[in-house]
Amino acid sequence: MEAQEFLTRYKQGERDFTGVDLSKAILTGINLQDINLTGANLTGANLSWSFFNRAQLVNACLRQADLRHATFTNANLCQAILSGVNLTKADLHFANLQSSDLNWAVLEQADLTSANLQGAKLDQSNLEQAKLTQAQLIQAELMEVNLRKAQLINANLNRANLREANLELADLRDATLIGSNLTEANLNGVCLRGADLSEADLHRVIMTGADLSDACLNSADLSRANLAGSYLLKTSFRKAYLLRATLEDVLMLRADLSEANFRGSNLKRADLSGAYLRDTTLSETDLTEALFLESSLIRVNLDRSQMTGCCIYNWQLEDVDLSQIDCDYVFTQFNYATKSPTNRYPNGRNLKPGELAQQYREDSIHIKLNFKEPPNWEALIFSIAKLEQDFHNLKLTIKSFESVAGAYVLKINSNRPVNSKNLRSRLAEIYSNMIDRLQAKRQKILGLLNIIEAKVEHPIATTSPPPEPVDEEDLNLYREVVQQIEVIIMTQPPEKLVESIQRLINFLNVKGLSTEEIYNKIIGQAILRRAKQDQSFPKHLNQWEKSAAPAIRLSPIGSAIRSAIAILWQESPYS
Structure with a gap:
């Protein structure tokens, strides 16, 4: 036509x-x-x-x-x-x-x-x-x-079949690629935040500088993939294959690496802070200068892995054999202000073969107990004594006690390797019974110790609840946010503090976490600490107080800053 x-x-x-x-x-x-x-x-x-x-x-x-x-x-x-x-x-x-x-x-x-x-x-x-x-x-x-x-x-x-596709700098936020084929695809700089790549084939994929925060790669195959410099915050790699993958400088904060296989991979300078590794294979991997801050490693295979220069600050190990690793030294502390590991161990020499495993078993075994309310210390001390009696040659020492996000965390050192889960469970059981027994025989015990209790109008409450599980993920999240707030206060000018801190406060509010401690303690302490290190900072704070809008000055964060300014004025020799 x-x-x-x-x-x-x-x-x-x-x-x-x-x-x-x-x-x-x-x-x-x-x-x-x-x-x-x-x-x-x-x-x-x-x-x-x-x-x-x-x-x-x-x-x-x-x-x-x-x-x-x-x-x-x-x-x-x-x-x-x-x-x-x-x-x-x-x-x-x-x-x-x-x-x-x-x-x-x-x-x-x-x-x-x-x-x-x-x-x-x-x-x-x-x-x-x-x-x-x-x-x-x-x-x-x-x-x-x-x-x-x-x-x-x-x-x-x-x-979908995306073999050898070019997805460089593409935006795939919240996309679903379940079972897709991305073999040898180019995903440099791609955004895959919240995307689902479960069971996807990512053989030899190039994904440098990509953002996979909150993404799901459960059971995905990333063998020989290149993810150098990628953002993997809270990414799930459950049962994923990452054989001989390149993961240099990746950020894997709070990632779930349960049952993942990283055998032969390159994880140099990877940040695994807060990551959860259960039954994970890290054998023959290069973990040089990797960060394991607050990480949990349960039954992880580290045979023949290279771990020289790792920072192991407050990592949690359970059934992990460190005797077969290749390691000259580690760092046991971390400076969040400078973002660098500190406290080299051992100082002035290198580790002997198997020394880290032996030293860790002797000096670093500890148990963490979580309480929703302040513990009944009398009942707790007797419970620890009873636990030592029940377990042959066991000696427990209280290491620290702190309040975090409205919960209470007690850390106890053990003189020998123990099953932390079983010990926590047994201590919770003893503690619950001990409260009732102590209440019934309190006066008799005090009499035997020649302690005369002062009379009070109301009886002392002795019904503190036993240790209850507090969401460990929320505790880690709270600590991470507090650390970020402290870094903000130590590095940013006063006029940016309220806005920067408020975003983090809003995030905690969405998660339902208490922020009272941040207003009452964290902000003020960080400001005072910076004022001691930076002599010009108090002057900038005073300028901020004079020029800031009333809504900002009178906000909860602004009020906390102004309280710190008042303390600085009181301490000033010119006040």
């Missing part, structure tokens, strides 16, 4: 052009909305800047067609042939492209928001900077596709 006849019939109200042959027709800038072109032949046609809203193009052939800037909103292109088509900056909002053929197509900056591309073929297509937010790409063929800087927020790519 000639193009002119086609347009005349369309203008006269005809809409059904099923099977029409318009190959190589020039129909630019034409409004063809609601048209039915099912099975039509539009090969090589020029349809640029035309409108096909709600059009029916099922099984239509548009091979090599020019569709630049064309609009296909809500159009049905199911099973259409679009190979080699030019859809640069085309609008395909809500279009149905299910099982369509888009191999070698050009879709640069095209808008495919909420489009259905399930089962579509897009091998070697160019989708650079395309918008695919909430698009459906289930089982789509995307081999060697160019998705550089594309927006795939909340897109569904489950079981």
